[in-house]
Structures are given as structure tokens and as C-alpha cells.
Amino acid sequence: MNIKADIPNRGECPFGGTRIGGAQGSEPQLDHWWPNRLKVELLHQDPIEANPLGKSFDYAKAFKTLDLDEVKKDIKAFLTSSVDWWPSDYGNYGPQMIRMAWHSAGTYRRADGRGGASEGMQRFAPINSWWDNGNTDKSRRLLWPIKQKYGAALSWADLYILAGNCSLEIMGFPTFGFGGGRVDAWEPDRATYWGPEGWNGKKPSESAPGPLEGHPNQMVTRTLRWEGEPKDEYYDLENPLAASHQSLIYVDPEGPNGNGDPMDSARDIRTTFSRMAMNDEETVALIAGGHAFGKSHGMTPPEEIGPAPEGAPIEAMGMGWHNPKGTGFAQYTMTNGIEGSWTPNPTKWDNDYLTNLFKFEWEQTKSPAGALQWKPKDPNAPKTPDAHTDEMHPLMMMTSDIALITDPEYRKVCEKFLNDFDAFTDAFSRAWFKLVHRDMGPKVRYLGPEVPEEDLDWQDPIPDLDHEVVNESDIATLKSKMMNAGLSVSDLVFVAWSSASTYRDSDKRGGANGGRIALEPQSGWEVNDPGRTEKVLKALRLIADEFNDAQSGNKRISLADAVVLGGCAAVEKAAKDAGVDVTVPFTPGRMDTTQELTNVEFFEWLQPVxxxxxxxxxxxxxxxxxxxxxxxxxxxxxxxxxxxxxxxxxxxxxxxxxxxxxxxxxxxxxxxxxxxxxxxxxxxxxxxxxxxxxxxxxxxxxxxxxxxxxxxxxxxxxxxxxxxxxxxxxxxxxxxxxxxxxxxxxxxxxxxxxxxxxxxxxx
The missing domain is CATH 1.10.420.10 (Peroxidase, domain 2)
Known part of the structure; x- marks a missing residue:
């Protein structure tokens, strides 16, 4: 079909004269003319109408029908196979799937809880077309037979992380556990601010300067997210962003803007990983652990690589980054531009990464694609095998790797792990588990037989319900006492709202359950008006204690429940005073947690500015x-x-x-x-x-x-x-x-x- 020939007058609709073509996207639209308007429609993202599974579909119920051992068996069989259209490196897709899972989860940021693996957003723009996610489209397509077999019972979001876990396990690494329960989204995330968006397709090389800038398929990597320069005293990343550059998951592996400076790289690493809720030890464990496996790909200059998935031609069927060199894959693969592997055994869990990092003196060199990387100065250093041929190559390190032994604090952690492989293994196991589960919220949401029994402080633990809850008669009695305790409607509503509205759906944290309104840091937040809140909490605590002391059995009301009930009682009174009788629903069963189970640093990020x-x-x-x-x-x-x-x-x-x-x-x-x-x-x-x-x-x-x-x-x-x-x-x-x-x-x-x-x- 020749579209130009079949449309009588190009730009005019053959069915009546309505213009088509330019009006479909090339002309300025609403956001162009009114860029500062409040986009209220963002509240209605991912509507049920977009979900082909329908409103009644219960993913948790479907997931529980899976035999997880059988699913993992299928995934592991696939991982050690290879297909002609995208052969596996070293005969093992594991490292590739670890990268996919890591990049899916690694978008998480602690400031607003957005990002992460929970909705499988790596399937959609802009994330699917970020330069740093190059060739993850191949990883997802390789997993399609697994997804096809298990259908709706296994979400893409869960499959990404499970494939990453299985990959670690087949290479000898003991994972900490796996929790399912991630529910797929069905449209792109239009609300999250990822920083200034460029065109996401290619990254320029030194051999391809200015002319590529502005090309529709071009991603120009600039330091658009930072204030100041790397060596300045004031050098800070724009809030709430958590990656150093647009289209990256963490940092530029060549150093800030490719400058090759390990100390500058260390500053970027510390900033980005901390904003993704990782401390120094977890950061080193993740980098050193992740780089124990696989290789980096940089055999083709970036300016030769085709557009990202969102810019690819229709016949590409959703896959981008076409590589015209050789076969376009295997030994010709291009991903981030750096070429080589970190260890002689890229499909085995060992401590060679840290051993090599400390053992050799490293010098800068360049990949075939022109990217800055490092190799040992010692010509007798061990070689690493090619992933697809019989050749042997020098070991490779990135600037972001050299940063770990250049920065004094990171170096201490590296030395600890170098001298204690068991400690390193445990640290990476826990850090990986945190990375891929951090945005799932409380552990009660995790599904499956591999959920660890141990409670971790970043999971915001709340004790299990251990008492009989109040009934309707009790609720009526308690409401009466609360409304006669000398507290105003405004005060009761204020404290209940302050407690519950800490919740954020992005990472399922916060809320009234746990009664953390009475604990640090929330009890001291200015927005909660500590004096006003403490007055209300004191009165509610007295009412709850008197009620609990009067019970002969195991019936109790927690402070967390009392705070919410007080607000509900106040709303009822306020409505009645306005002439409307209404019953505000109240569901008891909240528990009070403790200060010891509350990580003050983690919860401080829930404080609104x-x-x-x-x-x-x-x-x-x-x-x-x-x-x-x-x-x-x-x-x-x-x-x-x-x-x-x-x-x-x-x-x-x-x-x-x-x-x-x-x-x-x-x-x-x-x-x-x-x-x-x-x-x-x-x-x-x-x-x-x-x-x-x-x-x-x-x-x-x-x-x-x-x-x-x-x-x-x-x-x-x-x-x-x-x-x-x-x-x-x-x-x-x-x-x-x-x-x-x-x-x-x-x-x-x-x-x-x-x-x-x-x-x-x-x-």
C-alpha cells in the first residue's frame, strides 16, 4: 500500500475533508501552548479501561496458583540456552538478565518513593528508551516464552526480578529471597519527573560532536541535573532526582560527563546511591557484586547505532538500537560503549573483581566504540575470554570501578569484602534483595514461598495483630469519650489526617498503621504541629489505656486505631453540626510499632516539604x-x-x-x-x-x-x-x-x- 498515492490530497481525510497528518502530532499541542497549566489529569493515570485483565482480576490470587519451583526451573533452563537472533554471552543469559532486573529496580528514589520495579515500567517510554537501558528490549523479548507460558499469573514486573534472582543462583550466588506481588501497569508513567528529557536514542562520541545534537534519535548526555561542577564545593543533584544524568540509571561509568576522574565519579556514586536508599557498604556490595558477572559491550561507535525503541521504525516491532556492524549482536554488540569483562570467570560467583581491582595498577584506555575505560598496566595480568570467539582480552574496569578504591571510605569497605568473602556474599545478598524489593512496601505484601522470615528495618515492620479488636458497641463508647475529652473537632481531624496522610502509594510507605505519629521522627515534624499533636495524643492515649485496663479478656484498642477513630468521630460531629447525619467508616486492627522498629533516617524522607x-x-x-x-x-x-x-x-x-x-x-x-x-x-x-x-x-x-x-x-x-x-x-x-x-x-x-x-x- 502506497500511503501517499492512496490519499487523494496528502493531509486531507478521504472520508470527508477533515485534516489529518500534521494535526496528529507534528503541530504544537496543549502542553506547548500552556506549559504551566496544572495537569490534573495525571491523577487518573493507568485507568482500569487500559487493563486487558479487567477490574475483577486478582493478581495475588493468580500468583498463588503458580508452582514457583517449576517457574524457576523453566527460567534457569532458558538462561543456559542461546538463540540465533541474540546469542547469549558465554552461553549464559544470566548476566544480561541481572542487568535488566537491576535497571528495572534501580530507578527507585527515596525522596518521593517513585521508580522501582513494582509496575514493570521498563516496558514503557521514556525508561524503555533511555540510553542506559540499551538492549534491555532484547532481554524482555527473550523472556517472552516464559511470560507467554504463565500468562497473567506472572506479571512482567515479577518476572524481571525473578529472572535476575535465578541468574544469580545458576552462577553460584545464594540469594536472600524473593517476594512476588508486583502488579503491572498498562500505560507509561506520565507523572514522575525524571529530569530534563532529551531525545533518547544515542549517546554522542568524541568522534561525533555537535552535528548529532538535536537529532530526533539522539540523546545528548549532559550534566543537566547538577548545580556546580564536580570539583566545586557546592555540587548537588537536583531534587528529587537520583541519577546523575538523564537516561542513566545511576552514574556515567566513564566519570561525570566522561571526564575519567575516579574521585569525581565517587562523589556521583555516593549521591546517587544514597538517594536510592543505599549506604556506603550496600553501594560497594552492589557494584562489586554486580560486576562479578558478565561483561560490558562497546564494539560499535554510538553514532552508528539506530534509534531507541520508541523511535524505531514500525517493522522493528518495538525493538531499537539496531547495530549495522557485522551481525549486529554477539561479538559486535553495542550497549554502553565500554568493552570487556571484569573477571576471568564472568559466569561464576567469586571474589575476583575485588582481587583484580586491588592487585593491579590500572591505566586509561579506550574501547572500540571510543569510550573511556581502564586496563591493567601489567601485561601478565590474567585475561578474560571473549563471549563468542576463541580470543582472549585484557581485564576491564570502568572509572566508576576505580572510584571504589580511590575514595577512602569506599576503599575501606572494599578491603573488608576482599578479606572476608562470606561477609561480602551476605552483604551483596541483602543489598540485592533490598534493591529489588525496596518499592514494594511492607513485607505483608510479598507473595510466595521464598519470602524471608527476617524483618528488615527498611520494610517498616509493624507487629502482627495480637488482640481482639473493638466492636460496634465499643466504638460508640470510645467516640463519646473522645468527643467529651476537651478536644476540638479541628484538633482530632488534624492529628488523624497528619498520621494517615504520610502514606505514599509510590513505594507503599507511611500511613496511620503503626502509630508512628507518636514516634520520632514524625512526632517532631513542624508540619504536624508537635505541641498540638502531643495534646491530642495524650488525651487519646489516656482514653485507650482506660478502655484497655477495663477489659477482662484480650480486647484492646491501639493508639494507632484511637487516632483514626478520633478523627472519624470528629468528622461525624462536624457533619451533624452542619445538618447531615453520617456514619464515617472505621475498621479497627491497626497495631502500634516501637521506636526500635522505626528507622528514623528512612522515615525522615516521608516528611513533606x-x-x-x-x-x-x-x-x-x-x-x-x-x-x-x-x-x-x-x-x-x-x-x-x-x-x-x-x-x-x-x-x-x-x-x-x-x-x-x-x-x-x-x-x-x-x-x-x-x-x-x-x-x-x-x-x-x-x-x-x-x-x-x-x-x-x-x-x-x-x-x-x-x-x-x-x-x-x-x-x-x-x-x-x-x-x-x-x-x-x-x-x-x-x-x-x-x-x-x-x-x-x-x-x-x-x-x-x-x-x-x-x-x-x-x-
């Missing part, structure tokens, strides 16, 4: 985006829809729950009462809004006729009237028939947030 729900915005931080953008981000982390977000904000404002007791957004004369006044006043044409400062961060609501100031507001209040999509929802709640609807929707959204972390109920 901006929280529009409580009108909190730290003044000591420089932001590159307005507060409403950060507010949208928090709504996404709570997995809220646009109506849920809107209803919650309107309700929380009239319930007077700002973190500092300010009246910003409290558009009512009846604070503490669950009215729809926020929306009535927000949408009223009888008022006019005026800036209260030059930056446009605070505002006053003035009577249109008298100019009298009625209310004050922040951007996180006004956005619900200013944004076109949010205003449509606000008008629903602000209408004459909107009050009952608001109360109903607020209660439903409130209950959703209170229950976001109740994975114990599904266990």
Missing part, C-alpha cells in the same frame, strides 16, 4: 515549581482522583486544619463544621481576589462593593477556582444541592486515606 492539605510550605527551601504543582504531587502520592482531592481540601479547610492554625482557605464563619462554604465562597462572583504579596503566594478575598477583606488564601486554596478542571468540580460542591454530596464524598475520600496502608487486611 510542602503539603497543600494543611497549607504548609517550608520557607527555607527554594522551589522550582509553584506550590499547587507540589500539591498535585501529594494528591498523586495518596492515589486520589480529582473529585476526591477537591472534596478533601474543601472539607479540611472548613474543619480548620491548617498546620499553624492560620485561617488561609477557611472560607467560613463556622470553622469546625462540615459545610460546603469553602466552595460557595470560592466560586462566588460577589467577591474579588487580590494579591497580598509581590510573589503571588498569598491573597485576600475582598467584598466586590466595599473592598472589605472577607478571607485570606494561598495558591493551594485558589487553584480549585482557577484551574479549569478543578473549578468544574468545585462548582458541583458549591451549588445549592452540593452540600450533601460534599459530605458524602468527603467521608468516602477520608476513609480511603485512612485505609490506604491496611495491607494487613488482604494478607
Amino acid at each position: 510542602s503539603d497543600g492539605f494543611r497549607n504548609y510550605h517550608r520557607e527555607d527551601i527554594v522551589y522550582n515549581v509553584p506550590p499547587e504543582q507540589l500539591f498535585l504531587d501529594r494528591a498523586m502520592l495518596l492515589s486520589l482522583t480529582a473529585p476526591e482531592w477537591t472534596a478533601l481540601v474543601g472539607g479540611l479547610r472548613v474543619l480548620d486544619t491548617n498546620w499553624d492554625g492560620s485561617k488561609h482557605g477557611v472560607f467560613t464563619d463556622r470553622p469546625g463544621t462540615l459545610t460546603n462554604d469553602f466552595f460557595v465562597n470560592l466560586t462566588s462572583p460577589a467577591y474579588t481576589w487580590k494579591k497580598a504579596d509581590e510573589d503571588g503566594m498569598s491573597f485576600t478575598l475582598n467584598d466586590f462593593k466595599t473592598n472589605e477583606v472577607k478571607f485570606t488564601a494561598t495558591r493551594c486554596d485558589l487553584i480549585f477556582g482557577a484551574n479549569s478542571q478543578l473549578r468544574q468540580i468545585a462548582e458541583v460542591y458549591g451549588a445549592n444541592d452540593g452540600h450533601d454530596r460534599l459530605v458524602k464524598d468527603f467521608v468516602a475520600a477520608w476513609n480511603k486515606v485512612m485505609m490506604l496502608d491496611r495491607y494487613d487486611l488482604a494478607a
Whole structure:
């Protein structure tokens, strides 16, 4: 079919005159014309309509039907095979699958919990086309027969990690365990900010400077993510990013911007790995352990490699990076541009990587593709076999490897592992397990017979339920006591919300279960107004203790449950005071954890720097985006829809729950009462809004006729009237028939947030 010939007038639709072609993507679109608009539609990503498995499909139930031993047997049989279209290095696909699994999980970042392997996002743009993920498309296609056999019972996300584990095991490494339960997404992640996006296809070499820049298939690796230069005192990575360059998983293996400086590389490594929740020992274990296997590929200049999967021609069927040299694979493979292996035995778990790193003096050289790498100066150093021919080659190290013995702290860890192989093995086993499970949340979510019994502090352990929970009669009694304890509606709602809203769906951390609102570091967070929170906790603890002491059996209520119940009781009273009788759902069974089971450093990353729900915005931080953008981000982390977000904000404002007791957004004369006044006043044409400062961060609501100031507001209040999509929802709640609807929707959204972390109920 000749498209040009078959369309009578190119650009005109043969069925009626509507223009096609340019309007399908080449002309500027909505985001081009209005780049600063609030993209509320991001709250509705990955809708059920995109999922071919349907709303009723239960992945956990399907996964439990698998015989995991049989699945692993099939994977291991595949790993030691080879296919003509992409032969295995050394007759073993293991190293290739370890890299795929590592890069799938390695996108995780601790600041906002985004990234990681949990949804199989390596299948979609932009991640599938990052230069650092070169040829992972081949790894996924190689695994298709396994996925095809087990179908919906084995997600791609779980298969990636299981294949990585199996790869380690067939090469003699004892893995720490495996937990299934990763549910595949069905569309690209449009919300996560990965840094300035270039065109992701190729990386320029020194032999191909400027002319390639800007080419649609070109990825230019620049230090776009850093402030300062590597040797500057102030050299920091843009928050919340956790990889040193766009299109990389961690760091440039040749050194920052390919500068070949090991100390500069060490600084990048420490920054990126720490932002991915790894300490120095875990970092060394992962790098040294991962580089015990396989090889790097750099036999073809990067400017010759074809476009990444998202830019490849349709006949490539989703695979990119076509290599025109030789066969295009095997001994001609091009991935990151560096060529060679780290050890003489690339498919065996041993300590040769560290032995070689310390034993030889290393000098810089270049790969056939022009990439900077290192080789031993000693000509008698052991050789490494070619992956596909009978040739032997010098050992290879990257600048990021030399960094480990150049940086004093990393060197200490390397020496420890060099002298104690068992300690190294244990450290890598645990670090790998953490790497590939870090974004899965509490251990109760893990599935399968290989879940380790040991509780790890990064899993945020909460003791198992060990008592009978309260019944409906008990709940009614406790509510009455709470509402007569001298606590205001606002205070009870504030503390319950502060406890539950720490949850983030990105890595399933936080939430009210565990009662960590009473523990460090959360008890000291400014946004939680420690004095106000402690007053409420003291009263609730007294009520809970008196109730528990009065029980003759094993019935109890935890402080975690009491905090949520207090909020629910307060919402009911606030609704009743507004003329609406409503019962707020409450599901008991939360447990109180301990300070000893709470890793303060890990939990500190859940502290918000901006929280529009409580009108909190730290003044000591420089932001590159307005507060409403950060507010949208928090709504996404709570997995809220646009109506849920809107209803919650309107309700929380009239319930007077700002973190500092300010009246910003409290558009009512009846604070503490669950009215729809926020929306009535927000949408009223009888008022006019005026800036209260030059930056446009605070505002006053003035009577249109008298100019009298009625209310004050922040951007996180006004956005619900200013944004076109949010205003449509606000008008629903602000209408004459909107009050009952608001109360109903607020209660439903409130209950959703209170229950976001109740994975114990599904266990």
C-alpha cells in the first residue's frame, strides 16, 4: 500500500475533508501552548479501561496458583540456552538478565518513593528508551516464552526480578529471597519527573560532536541535573532526582560527563546511591557484586547505532538500537560503549573483581566504540575470554570501578569484602534483595514461598495483630469519650489526617498503621504541629489505656486505631453540626510499632516539604515549581482522583486544619463544621481576589462593593477556582444541592486515606 498515492490530497481525510497528518502530532499541542497549566489529569493515570485483565482480576490470587519451583526451573533452563537472533554471552543469559532486573529496580528514589520495579515500567517510554537501558528490549523479548507460558499469573514486573534472582543462583550466588506481588501497569508513567528529557536514542562520541545534537534519535548526555561542577564545593543533584544524568540509571561509568576522574565519579556514586536508599557498604556490595558477572559491550561507535525503541521504525516491532556492524549482536554488540569483562570467570560467583581491582595498577584506555575505560598496566595480568570467539582480552574496569578504591571510605569497605568473602556474599545478598524489593512496601505484601522470615528495618515492620479488636458497641463508647475529652473537632481531624496522610502509594510507605505519629521522627515534624499533636495524643492515649485496663479478656484498642477513630468521630460531629447525619467508616486492627522498629533516617524522607492539605510550605527551601504543582504531587502520592482531592481540601479547610492554625482557605464563619462554604465562597462572583504579596503566594478575598477583606488564601486554596478542571468540580460542591454530596464524598475520600496502608487486611 502506497500511503501517499492512496490519499487523494496528502493531509486531507478521504472520508470527508477533515485534516489529518500534521494535526496528529507534528503541530504544537496543549502542553506547548500552556506549559504551566496544572495537569490534573495525571491523577487518573493507568485507568482500569487500559487493563486487558479487567477490574475483577486478582493478581495475588493468580500468583498463588503458580508452582514457583517449576517457574524457576523453566527460567534457569532458558538462561543456559542461546538463540540465533541474540546469542547469549558465554552461553549464559544470566548476566544480561541481572542487568535488566537491576535497571528495572534501580530507578527507585527515596525522596518521593517513585521508580522501582513494582509496575514493570521498563516496558514503557521514556525508561524503555533511555540510553542506559540499551538492549534491555532484547532481554524482555527473550523472556517472552516464559511470560507467554504463565500468562497473567506472572506479571512482567515479577518476572524481571525473578529472572535476575535465578541468574544469580545458576552462577553460584545464594540469594536472600524473593517476594512476588508486583502488579503491572498498562500505560507509561506520565507523572514522575525524571529530569530534563532529551531525545533518547544515542549517546554522542568524541568522534561525533555537535552535528548529532538535536537529532530526533539522539540523546545528548549532559550534566543537566547538577548545580556546580564536580570539583566545586557546592555540587548537588537536583531534587528529587537520583541519577546523575538523564537516561542513566545511576552514574556515567566513564566519570561525570566522561571526564575519567575516579574521585569525581565517587562523589556521583555516593549521591546517587544514597538517594536510592543505599549506604556506603550496600553501594560497594552492589557494584562489586554486580560486576562479578558478565561483561560490558562497546564494539560499535554510538553514532552508528539506530534509534531507541520508541523511535524505531514500525517493522522493528518495538525493538531499537539496531547495530549495522557485522551481525549486529554477539561479538559486535553495542550497549554502553565500554568493552570487556571484569573477571576471568564472568559466569561464576567469586571474589575476583575485588582481587583484580586491588592487585593491579590500572591505566586509561579506550574501547572500540571510543569510550573511556581502564586496563591493567601489567601485561601478565590474567585475561578474560571473549563471549563468542576463541580470543582472549585484557581485564576491564570502568572509572566508576576505580572510584571504589580511590575514595577512602569506599576503599575501606572494599578491603573488608576482599578479606572476608562470606561477609561480602551476605552483604551483596541483602543489598540485592533490598534493591529489588525496596518499592514494594511492607513485607505483608510479598507473595510466595521464598519470602524471608527476617524483618528488615527498611520494610517498616509493624507487629502482627495480637488482640481482639473493638466492636460496634465499643466504638460508640470510645467516640463519646473522645468527643467529651476537651478536644476540638479541628484538633482530632488534624492529628488523624497528619498520621494517615504520610502514606505514599509510590513505594507503599507511611500511613496511620503503626502509630508512628507518636514516634520520632514524625512526632517532631513542624508540619504536624508537635505541641498540638502531643495534646491530642495524650488525651487519646489516656482514653485507650482506660478502655484497655477495663477489659477482662484480650480486647484492646491501639493508639494507632484511637487516632483514626478520633478523627472519624470528629468528622461525624462536624457533619451533624452542619445538618447531615453520617456514619464515617472505621475498621479497627491497626497495631502500634516501637521506636526500635522505626528507622528514623528512612522515615525522615516521608516528611513533606510542602503539603497543600494543611497549607504548609517550608520557607527555607527554594522551589522550582509553584506550590499547587507540589500539591498535585501529594494528591498523586495518596492515589486520589480529582473529585476526591477537591472534596478533601474543601472539607479540611472548613474543619480548620491548617498546620499553624492560620485561617488561609477557611472560607467560613463556622470553622469546625462540615459545610460546603469553602466552595460557595470560592466560586462566588460577589467577591474579588487580590494579591497580598509581590510573589503571588498569598491573597485576600475582598467584598466586590466595599473592598472589605472577607478571607485570606494561598495558591493551594485558589487553584480549585482557577484551574479549569478543578473549578468544574468545585462548582458541583458549591451549588445549592452540593452540600450533601460534599459530605458524602468527603467521608468516602477520608476513609480511603485512612485505609490506604491496611495491607494487613488482604494478607
